[in-house]
Amino acid sequence: MHCRSRFLSHLVGGLLAALLIAPVALAAEEDLPSGDIWLQHVSRDLLPFWSSSDALGSPVGEFPTFRCNDGKLFDAHSPCPELANPPDWIKPEIGRDYLRMRARQTYAYGVAFHLTGDPRWLEAARAGARSTLRSLDPERGAPAWIKEGSAASFEETTAQDQSYAVVGIAMLYYLTRDPELEKALVAHEKFIFKAFWDGQQLRWLPNGVAGDEGARQELVAQLDQLNAYMLLVAPYLPAAERVHWQTDIRRLCDVIVKRYHDPQSGYFFGTRGTPGSEKPGSRHNDFGHTIKSYWMLTLAGRELGDQKLEAFAKEGARKVLERAWVAQTRSWGSQWTRNGIDENKQWWIYAELDQMATTLALEDAGQAYRLAGSWDFWLKHLVDHQSGEVWGWVQADGWVPPDMLKIHQWKSGYHSFEHALVSYLGAQALAGRPAKLYFATGHTDALFRPYVLPGSVTGIESKGRYETVTFRLPRPER
Template sequence: MWRHSRLLFALCSLFVVNLSIGSAWAKEPPMLMPTAKQWHQHIEHNLVRYWMQPTAFGEPEGNFPTYRCFDGSLPDPKALCEALDQPWIKPLLGRQYTRMISRQVYTYGVIYHLTGNERALALAKSGIDYLLAYHYDRTNGGFVSYLEHGKPGLNWRQRPSQDQSYALVGLAFYYYLTRDSEVEKVLIDTQNFIFDKYRNETNNELYWVLEDSDDNKAKQQELVAQLDQINAYMLMAGPLLPKQHELKWKTDLAWLTEVLVNNYHSTEQMRFYGGIHHAAAKASFGRHNDYGHTVKAYWMLYLAADYLGREDWIALATDGIELTLERALNFTPIRALADTEARQQLISHFGADGDTYFWRGDENSMYAAWWQWAELDQAAML
């Protein structure tokens, strides 16, 4: 069996706090893992205080709410809290996203795994039961992306493949903890569904969606359609499956990792493209062209390569992680430099495309979002 200690190390690093990327790569002594006491303090003072509130449990229990305020309270439509009183959130408050329920299942699994809190494990099970009762599409296969006022919001061909991957993240971790036979079957069936229905033989990759919707187009070729299958469930659950299914997943993982390297990686720029369906999707201003997605792709490449025994991919991933951490640590917005000589020095050091290497935020953040720091921290701990 593959060394799950490496995967557990990666999983646990999701919950490290105040970890500086500089300490791992700036010629300082190697960072030590947090002590057991520090892990427990983090769980109790951060995760438990928010996720073990009754407002998180849903009615019925397992019907986890997608939206809660920073203090844990549920939204009041007549007086929205500041966190939810945002123009990009308010139109979506009637939706319950499958991935959010599954991520909450994952969170309860982590709380149980590190503390033995059996109430957290029971909550994880209630979330899975709700997902399978209301979000699992037993007619078409896979999971719905979201329910809107209790009804599926998209037809099955319009659901992004990334939504399918994150529907499984909680199930995969619960399976790791329990080896539940019903969850095992859903994991196997949904993985078969994804790699059957979403497999694009023409472009040799996974489709983003199979049919256009208001928000997504079938022509899109997206990094996260490939990457998040690896990240969300394949590495976590695959090595634990019965042998015939593990071998099938391992073959699919090898193919998908090859897709990442051959289709989405730039050897010249040493980064991953967020999309490849248009030149703009590869550019610095395109979505998912940021340090977070690039280092996450190298991180998953490293873990997959270790499982598959691919030393060449391990070397590529190691070089990519080191370089991405260096770029993020020494970030300077090149376009903002008035000094031409300094600008040229940075371009010379980081590559010909001087605008490529910068913190990529989104319309709701300036420069780095919190998850980019998290993904850099996780990769730094390998």
């Protein structure tokens, strides 16, 4: 208890310092700001929500799935107003702690260390990773959720749950190259393809689970393997394992393009094989899943050395970004509809659109012009300026409903921290400035990359087991 108290005291001290940082604001002119604004965003807007003892869990690392908008732990006997009568899709889930959300919070602490160099956040990420490792079984994966000592059955777990169960240790492995994490990731990838691959694609539920639910054809069953761990981890694996993962990456890309892509519209359908699955408004038919598919295919093309796949993905992404842009508010819409687009904002969809736009802007300056407005909207309207973090949904004009939530069984710190990291790297590149990131490999000759973006190392400073790495990212001609 003494060590935990000292750890929390250290975190609170850092939190107070973070709150002294000047408010984030963007200039009115079209010129993009440097990445400093995103470092401020992390310290001022995001970390306060994730720094409390309630956020860190008891013991530290067992991060809770449900908390109130002020950051306090959910209390069933005295629930905060926003969780007293939650939406029907949340209500039956309250009381469960989801492994995917614990892993997403682990990821968030990893990004916090990556951007700030503060070892407190690395230790928080390690605590989360230890919790994940205790829950991983090489034969049955991770349970989807735990409640009062009981866990979800193996037959209930989805391929998507299994992908996100390791998103936190994937980020920590990228930062540290810890061989224990590498071993766990390699074993988990093999488990997923053994338990879910049916010879044509990854099933939604494990092989052998009968019924309509088990037979569902889901884009995210394939896509989130790439997104949660494979494309971040693959470059650092030993040669033989990397080749094996590249084979599986290729298999997933083929499935995503051949089974879920609609050549006529350029969109990716979230599900196939069910009545109405291709209609606007159907499950996962939105700009988020489509642009994330294009982003992952872009990154996969680079990992595989497949220029044709990369070109296909970037061409499709440009068209989607054009359609998703709301010129009047200089922001992103969330999905296509029968009569146009839904201009309301979902935080993760908005983040994915920004991340793809940033990736394209590193090669084509013409793709950067939307970012000034988009970033401004995010920092002004999606951020909760009172208690930290970002809202899950805001109206088209930025209005936040009074019952909107910031954390639940599908929302943790993953998307908001990844958005900050990619935006920081993109802003530095477009401003012609180097980017500085922090690692903890203990080896100055390790392979260092700026997350999943292209860039070259221009300097490494080592102190103990920590490295401060300076990158030069590509800056297109204006």
